[in-house]
Amino acid sequence: xxxxxxxxxxxxxxxxxxxxxxxxxxxxxxxxxxxxxxxxxxxxxxxxxxxxxxxxxxxxxxxxxxxxxxxxxxxxxxxxxxxxxxxxxxxxxxxxxxxxxxxxxxxxxxxxxxxxxxxxxxxxxxxxxxxxxxxxxxxxxxxxxxxxxxxxxxxxxxxxxxxxxxxxxxxxxxxxxxxxxxxxxxxxxxxxxxxxxxxxxxxxxxxxxxxxxxxxxxxxxxxxxxxxxxxxxxxxxxxxxxxxxxxxxxxxxxxxxxxxxxxxxxxxxxxxxxxxxxxxxxxxxxxxxxxxxxxxxxxxxxxxxxxxxxxxx
Amino acid sequence: xxxxxxxxxxxxxxxxxxxxxxxxxxxxxxxxxxxxxxxxxxxxxxxxxxxxxxxxxxxxxxxxxxxxxxxxxxxxxxxxxxxxxxxxxxxxxxxxxxxxxxxxxxxxxxxxxxxxxxxxxxxxxxxxxxxxxxxxxxxxxxxxxxxxxxxxxxxxxxxxxxxxxxxxxxxxxxxxxxxxxxxxxxxxxxxxx
Numbered sequence: 001x002x003x004x005x006x007x008x009x010x011x012x013x014x015x016x017x018x019x020x021x022x023x024x025x026x027x028x029x030x031x032x033x034x035x036x037x038x039x040x041x042x043x044x045x046x047x048x049x050x051x052x053x054x055x056x057x058x059x060x061x062x063x064x065x066x067x068x069x070x071x072x073x074x075x076x077x078x079x080x081x082x083x084x085x086x087x088x089x090x091x092x093x094x095x096x097x098x099x100x101x102x103x104x105x106x107x108x109x110x111x112x113x114x115x116x117x118x119x120x121x122x123x124x125x126x127x128x129x130x131x132x133x134x135x136x137x138x139x140x141x142x143x144x145x146x147x148x149x150x151x152x153x154x155x156x157x158x159x160x161x162x163x164x165x166x167x168x169x170x171x172x173x174x175x176x177x178x179x180x181x182x183x184x185x186x187x188x189x190x191x192x193x194x195x196x197x198x199x200x201x202x203x204x205x206x207x208x209x210x211x212x213x214x215x216x217x218x219x220x221x222x223x224x225x226x227x228x229x230x231x232x233x234x235x236x237x238x239x240x241x242x243x244x245x246x247x248x249x250x251x252x253x254x255x256x257x258x259x260x261x262x263x264x265x266x267x268x269x270x271x272x273x274x275x276x277x278x279x280x281x282x283x284x285x286x287x288x289x290x291x292x293x294x295x296x297x298x299x300x301x302x303x304x305x306x307x308x309x310x311x312x313x
Numbered sequence: 314x315x316x317x318x319x320x321x322x323x324x325x326x327x328x329x330x331x332x333x334x335x336x337x338x339x340x341x342x343x344x345x346x347x348x349x350x351x352x353x354x355x356x357x358x359x360x361x362x363x364x365x366x367x368x369x370x371x372x373x374x375x376x377x378x379x380x381x382x383x384x385x386x387x388x389x390x391x392x393x394x395x396x397x398x399x400x401x402x403x404x405x406x407x408x409x410x411x412x413x414x415x416x417x418x419x420x421x422x423x424x425x426x427x428x429x430x431x432x433x434x435x436x437x438x439x440x441x442x443x444x445x446x447x448x449x450x451x452x453x454x455x456x457x458x459x460x461x462x463x464x465x466x467x468x469x470x471x472x473x474x475x476x477x478x479x480x481x482x483x484x485x486x487x488x489x490x491x492x493x494x495x496x497x498x499x500x501x502x503x504x505x506x
Contacts, residue, residue, distance in 0.1 A: 004428030005432045008430070008435075011433045012436040037426075043351055044351070044433060049351065050437075054438070056356045056360075059453075060356075061342060064338075064342065065335060065339075068334070069334065190389050192392055192396065208375075
């Protein structure tokens with residue numbers, strides 16, 4: 001029996017007034033261990049909360065399952081749509097294969113565009129899609145494994161996307177999202193970390209979040225809030241050109257538009273480890289690192305509100 | 314978590330078989346709902362968040378290799394939805410008792426607390442599930458909606474005496490001392506008014 005199971009059992013026995021002296025001491029010791037433990041214990045054994053929650057568990061259970069199964073059954077019972085979907089897939093795949101073959105023959109693929117991201121080798125397997133296209137795909141229910149996000153409820157002025165992921169995808173597969181000069185978006189990742197993307201920015205994020213490292217590749221401006229619970233998803237790395245930022249927790253803003261020669265990194269909470277070539281810098285909260293050409297400038301106590309002004313526009 | 318039965322469920326779920334979906338729902342919904350409700354303190358919000366978490370799970374393109382991955386996916390989805398809701402509603406922490414704000418800030422061992430809550434809730438619902446169906450209904454109707462014996466008797470088409478007897482027996486079986494304490498507290502409150 002592991003610790004979680006043991007404490008769960010003790011709490012249950014406490015409810016039933018069945019604890020022995022030894023068990024009482026054991027539970028007391030766990031409760032005293034951290035304020036969060038005591039708060040959790042109080043909340044979970046609060047009679048009013050139990051009175052409200054336990055009946056609700058049963059009340060909504062069957063209805064919820066029925067609704068879910070019905071919705072699922074409707075989706076599964078659309079054979080024509082599925083057949084058409086398969087045909088469209090086959091046509092699309094053939095078309096893409098032809099284009100790919102043509103591009104290889106004419107050697108135009110590598111010299112083609114300015115849209116390739118920094119570290120583009122790792123984003124190679126993903127078609128670079130505009131956000132509007134992704135949104136249109138989502139609206140029409142089209143899923144190609146690269147439409148990269150699900151539109152979530154809008155709770156704020158900045159629309160939110162929930163990143164989808166594929167637990168079987170290889171580590172070098174990335175999804176991409178780009179915003180035009182009017183659009184700003186927020187992506188919530190499966191580990192709870194969030195990234196706000198400013199206008200005219202491009203972000204690639206992993207197709208699979210279950211690898212040892214979560215990595216974002218950025219061209220433009222992003223503000224990142226890492227989830228406080230990173231036990232399953234450490235560490236978090238953001239790459240912009242030759243700069244890489246590693247963090248385990250906290251919040252930071254990165255401005256790295258390719259058209260500017262300046263990269264500005266601002267630590268808001270938590271310490272950032274910034275690597276530029278062979279140089280490694282630890283940036284403390286409220287510190288700002290400005291990299292311009294070959295010069296590096298370190299500022300302290302910067303005005304965070306000013307840095308994040310773009311988020312509130 | 315990686316027993317042959319779990320593997321079979323995961324395999325079935327990856328093919329989106331309704332029976333596997335039902336298994337996963339039955340297994341994970343109660344602890345997920347209890348956790349979300351401890352955060353939202355609103356049954357309807359908790360219902361919505363949990364239903365959305367299962368919908369998002371079903372929409373996943375990829376295959377899962379372990380049941381624990383599915384559990385963590387549901388946990389993360391519901392956690393994100395709760396954080397969004399909180400940001401939207403701008404819940405003022407200052408309005409919460411100090412003890413809650415400690416809990417809110419305990420990100421580093423949240424996973425362990427969720428595991429504990431899951432085991433704890435499993436034991437509570439396990440006990441309730443072992444009650445005869447009618448007795449379970451009586452207990453739930455009584456606690457959730459504060460229904461009187463007469464109202465429960467009408468709802469379940471049984472006599473008032475049966476309701477009273479079954480409730481006493483069920484409570485004895487449950488031995489939920491704190492739930493009884495809540496009733497005593499309410500009675501005391503009523504006497505004071």
